[in-house]
Amino acid sequence: MRPTDIAQDVLNQLVPLSALNSGNRHALLAKAIVLTPLAGEVVFSAGDDDGRSLYLIAGELILKRKGSADRKIESGTPEADHPIDPDSPRSWQARAVTDCQLLSIDAKTMDIMLTWDQEASAYDVVDVTDDINDEQDWMMRMLSNQAFYEVPPANIHAVFTRMQSVGVKAGDVVIRQGQPGDFFYAVQEGRCNVIRETPRQPNGIKLAELGPGDSFGEEALLSNAPRNATVTMLTDGELMRLAKADFDSLLKAPSIETLNLEQARKKTTEGARWLDVRLPSEFAKARVKGALNVPLFYLRKKSAELDPDVPYIVYCDSGRRSSAGAYLLKERGFEAYVLEGGLAGASKRASD
Known part of the structure; x- marks a missing residue:
């Protein structure tokens, strides 16, 4: 099977x-x-x-x-x-x-995808473009590209705000084989051909035809290697692009204070509250006693209902979603911390 x-x-x-x-x-x-x-x-x-x-x-x-x-x-x-x-x-x-x-x-890949998914679900796509529909959700398809897996959770939202919309026409060469790479692209509308030239095939071999939701050029983000193929538009369309300089800056994690289990418990005796940013179904299975449950994808909306005078210790299973959640709260003026290693890490240390 x-x-x-x-x-x-x-x-x-x-x-x-x-x-x-x-x-x-x-x-x-x-x-x-x-x-x-x-x-x-x-x-x-x-x-x-x-x-x-x-x-x-x-x-x-x-x-x-x-x-x-x-x-x-x-x-x-x-x-x-x-x-x-x-x-x-x-x-x-x-x-x-x-x-x-x-x-x-x-487990790591699922956790990364879950973090991306919840961040993207919370993101107001109208800030980027007004023309995305369910069939052309370039963001969701883009998230499965492993080039983005090392972006710190707190910076996921910034990926979309840094992307630029570029209109293209049929016949436009978006990237050319052999040239240096400086942008990653995601197809929002239109279709394009991917062609690679070889010594035996100077006119090129068609590697793929890409459409809405597909992406290309990730090698520009990961290395300084020249383009290994030429991408040409087959139709008019619209691309979203991210500059290598922006990607490099997003790899640097923002400053978020983490607490081990003992430190976190001490904070709660001083008035801090536990905040669980996992799904309600995960929260129902296992949780910290007395914790609030506000899923990450809903935290932007619900943050206005949280007490700004209370410090929050944010947790999830691994620390990824909680890092994104704590950063979001800190942006809004809250005192927020992350439980180091999440519930999995706390459970491991408790059993040592």
């Missing part, structure tokens, strides 16, 4: 995978794998640090940990909608009770 063969109604129940837009979900599933342990096989052991999020799609597992009662998980139950033992490294041993199927996803 391939991940793309899993029934849509099953995928729609998986938290937080189901919160991703369809483009990012498809990109993530394309890199996922399905594990098929037989009854009696160990899926993972306590202390394993594989960096994967595992969802039980079919079958039954038993989780064992020294000093804790055994836990059974059956597919199709609410507990199976969440990653199994998401701690890194693992806190439990998982053994298949029956033959099982597990969806295995890279």
Whole structure:
């Protein structure tokens, strides 16, 4: 079985995978794998640090940990909608009770995509262009480009504000092979050809035809290498572009103070409040006692309802979404901190 063969109604129940837009979900599933342990096989052991999020799609597992009662998980139950033992490294041993199927996803990539998704969902696209519709959502497609994965979460929103709109005509050469690269492009409207010249094919070989949502030129962001292909417009259109200088500046993380678990708890005794920026479905599964839940994509709207005199300790699972949330609050004059490593990091330190 391939991940793309899993029934849509099953995928729609998986938290937080189901919160991703369809483009990012498809990109993530394309890199996922399905594990098929037989009854009696160990899926993972306590202390394993594989960096994967595992969802039980079919079958039954038993989780064992020294000093804790055994836990059974059956597919199709609410507990199976969440990653199994998401701690890194693992806190439990998982053994298949029956033959099982597990969806295995890279946890870091999913977390990055989730952060991008929630930031983009909160962003007012009218500030950039008035002509985007659901079928031509260049932003969402752009987010799956790995060139952007190292942008600090707090700078994600700035990516879109730095992008420029450029009108193009059929026949325009946007980038030319061999020339230095200084911009990354995302196609908002129109179509273009990607051609590469070789010694044996001086007239060029067609590599691809790109349309709305596709992007090109990412090598300009990642290195000083010359363009490796020529991109020519087939139709009139509109491109969004990001300069390499802007991208380089966005790689530098803004100053946000992080607190370890002990420091955070001390802050709460002095009047600070916990602020959970995960999805409500994640919050319902596990949370810090007394925390407020304002998902990242909703934080811009809800920040006006928060008490400006109260310091907030922002957290998520890993620290990515909370970094973006804390930066947003600091921009609005709040005193905000990030829980170092998120809930996963706090859980790991608590068990050490």
